Amino acid sequence: MLVYASKTQNVARFIQKVKYTDVLEVKTGMEEIEKPFILVTYTTGFGEVPQEVQVFLEKNHHLLRGVCASGNRNWGMNFAKAGTMIAQRYHVPLIHRFELAGLRQDIQIFEEGVDQIGLFREE
Ligand SMILES: Cc1cc2nc3c(=O)[nH]c(=O)nc-3n(C[C@H](O)[C@H](O)[C@H](O)COP(=O)(O)O)c2cc1C
DSSP states (O other): OEEEOOSSSHHHHHHHHSSOOOEEEOSSSOOOOOSOEEEEEOOBTTTBOOHHHHHHHHHHGGGEEEEEEEEOGGGGGGTTHHHHHHHHHHTOOEEEEEETTOOHHHHHHHHHHHHHHTHHHHO
C-alpha cells in the first residue's frame, strides 16, 4: 500500500494522481499498519524528515519497501532530502524525488519504480 504525509497538500495532490488506491495518510505517526508499504513524504526544516513520519517509521520501518519525496529545488542541496535520508537509514530504494505536487513525468517515474518493487503483487 501507499503511505503518505502532506502538510500543505502537495503530496496529497500527487497521491490523487497515481494509479494506486490502497492509501493511508500519516497525520500523527500513531497510525497502525500491517502490510508492506511505499512512503511518499514532504521535506521540512533544512532537509529534514517530518516529525510524524519519523514517529511512524520508528514503529513500522520493517514494512517499508521504498520511499519517494517531495521538495522544492529552491532548497538546493536539501532538495527532497527527506527521501534520501529515509532511504539511507532504512536501506530501501529511493524511488524518486519531485517538486511540489509533481508533474506527469514524476507520476510515471514513480509508478514504474513502484511496479518494479512489485509491492502490489506482494499483497
Ligand atoms: C518550513 C518549510 C521547510 C521546507 N524545507 C524544505 C527542504 O529542506 N527541502 C526541500 O526540498 N523542500 C523543503 N520545503 C518544501 C516542501 O517540502 C514542498 O513544498 C513540499 O511539496 C510540501 O509538501 P506538502 O504540500 O505535501 O506538505 C519546505 C517547506 C516548508 C514550508
